[in-house]
Amino acid sequence: MSTLQPARQLLPGLLAMSCALPVYAAEGGFMEDAKASLNLRNFYINRNFVDPAHPQAKGEEWTQSFILDARSGFTQGTLGFGVDVLGLYSVKLDGGKG
Numbered sequence: 466m467s468t469l470q471p472a473r474q475l476l477p478g479l480l481a482m483s484c485a486l487p488v489y490a491a492e493g494g495f496m497e498d499a500k501a502s503l504n505l506r507n508f509y510i511n512r513n514f515v516d517p518a519h520p521q522a523k524g525e526e527w528t529q530s531f532i533l534d535a536r537s538g539f540t541q542g543t544l545g546f547g548v549d550v551l552g553l554y555s556v557k558l559d560g561g562k563g
Contacts, residue, residue: 495547498538506530527559 512524533552539545 495538495540499536501533501535504532504534506532525560526557528555528557530555 507527507529509527510525514522514524531552531554533550535550535552537548539547
């Protein structure tokens, strides 16, 4: 069996899909189908060190995270072009004492 055999089996499906995709891309627009979301996450962790040789008895961290997920629609035409943006930012609110 040759290594091209699986590719030959996928070719009819890829051809049919490439013919159908421009129809779906033409339904919306680049700006009309754009979506954006901003998620805020708060994270707190408290660790208790039980090893007596460890100089620190506990550790605490508290952070606030911002997750921006922006996605545009696709341009109309045979080849649709779109842009995705993922922005991540975190702020340390408190690190405990010591």
